Amino acid sequence: MRATGERLDEILELLRTDGGRVTSARRAVVQILVDSHDHISAEEIAERVQRQMPDVAPSTVYRTLDVLERLGQVEHVHLGHGPSMYHLSERVHxxxxxxxxxxxxxxxxxxxxxxxxxxxxxxxxxxxxxxxxxxxxxxxxx
Amino acid sequence: MRATGERLDEILELLRTDGGRVTSARRAVVQILVDSHDHISAEEIAERVQRQMPDVAPSTVYRTLDVLERLGQVEHVHLGHGPSMYHLSERVHxxxxxxxxxxxxxxxxxxxxxxxxxxxxxxxxxxxxxxxxxxxxxxxxx
DNA sequence: AACTTACTGCAACAAGGTTGCGATTGTGAC
DNA sequence: GTCACAATCGCAACCTTGTTGCAGTAAGTT
Structure with a gap:
């Protein structure tokens, strides 16, 4: 069992080596994904981020999820009606x-x-x- | 192989016996579904209806599809991103x-x-x- | 500390529907 | 036929789930 902090750092490091930047908003999104053992919508991620940092815009969350998906760290799944659900890509199922x-x-x-x-x-x-x-x-x- | 006109009449009759009414808009939607051998989005159905009857509102098409689905004559399928696709429910696959x-x-x-x-x-x-x-x-x- | 440019918040926009409402119009009863 | 009345309609407003353009901010590099 890998420590969750390790996975967090791994993803943030990957962001940096890809030429990206680690901002507080991105750190918060990744933290939530690492902590979450459920599937979670972008909207809920945004709400949780905003509990700590009220000024983070939903669009930032969407863009962060896009980046993480491009890097292969996150996937989303379509559940018919309703929003896409996101999760770390090691949780394959x-x-x-x-x-x-x-x-x-x-x-x-x-x-x-x-x-x-x-x-x-x-x-x-x-x-x-x-x-x-x-x-x-x-x-x-x- | 059943004649398409038969299926059309069958659906319209079912609408009536369910206590519903057969309007020209509904007739057009059903006709398009019967004629179509593809999957078709609600928006495209609306466009085709409007070629004959420009005043039919998209909301009427959505409501008609809901009714037909409740009656078991139509189904829709989710294709990930993009709109739901509709087809007559005998075309099961x-x-x-x-x-x-x-x-x-x-x-x-x-x-x-x-x-x-x-x-x-x-x-x-x-x-x-x-x-x-x-x-x-x-x-x-x- | 300065410099670059990736990233951000914000507001506007977009797709795909859904809903409330007053105006029409099918239908069954006569 | 035609009447009555509820089902349906067109329309406009609204909703959810994002996406995009832009000017300003801040991460990382030197």
Whole structure:
């Protein structure tokens, strides 16, 4: 288990070596992503940042997330309706999203290996299973 | 192969027996859905309706699609970024969407049977494969 | 400490819908 | 037919989820 501080520093360092700058707003965004064990919308990240630093604009959060995504440190997933959800990219998984109650179940990528292989063989299609959610109904809502 | 006119009348009749009314705007929306062999956004439906009837408001198209969806005649699918795409619900299939060029490949529902069974057995999750697209890259864009 | 230029806050804009409302218009009953 | 009345409509305003242009600020380098 890696210390969360280590991951934080790693990302900030990567930002710098990429020619970027580490600002207090960016540090706060990365801190929230590192701390968060849930999926989190850009809006919620912005709210949390603003609890400490009220002047940070939402657009700064969006731009920071774009940069982190370009650097491969963050990914977002589309859950059907509603905003994109962000998380650190080491937390790779398939998302099962309940359309009834919104609950999310996370599964290892390997869950879709068979399907991915079949799609590649039969259709030349490279599945990107981290970028979308499998929608349906959980036990309680089915 | 059913005549398209039959499907049109069937849907309009269903609207009436549900206590709804068949207006010229609704007739036009259904006609476009019946004629269309592609997936089509609400905006494009509105544009096509307006070519014949310029005064029909986009909100009418959205409301009509909601009604048809409630009646089980229409479904929409989320393609990640971009608008929802609508189609008659008899055209059931899995959607493969290329994130590079936007091309869409359609597959029979049975393609996800194994996965659906596994999700049901292991997680009590009822997959609704018609409501989301599998995102990835096609041969040309991979 | 100065200098560059990446980054920021702000405001305006944009896509994709949704909603409230007063005006129309299908439909079933007569 | 035609009447009554609720379903539907057009319109405008609004909402959510971002994106963009710009002038000013500040990180990192020297």
């Amino acid at each position: 398939v998302h099962l999203m309940c359309r009834g109650c919104g609950r999310m179940i996370e599964l290892p990528d390997s869950y879709l290996d068979d399907l991915a292989t079949r799609l590649a063989d039969e259709h030349g299609f490279v599945l990107e299973p981290r970028h979308f959610a499998l929608l349906g109904r959980c036990t309680d809502c089915a | 899995v959607h493969l969407m290329c994130r590079g060029c936007g091309r869409m490949i359609e597959l029979p529902d049975s393609y996800l049977d194994d996965l659906a069974t596994r999700l049901a057995d292991e997680h009590g999750f009822v997959l609704e494969p018609r409501h989301f697209a599998l995102l990835g890259r096609c041969t040309d864009c991979a």
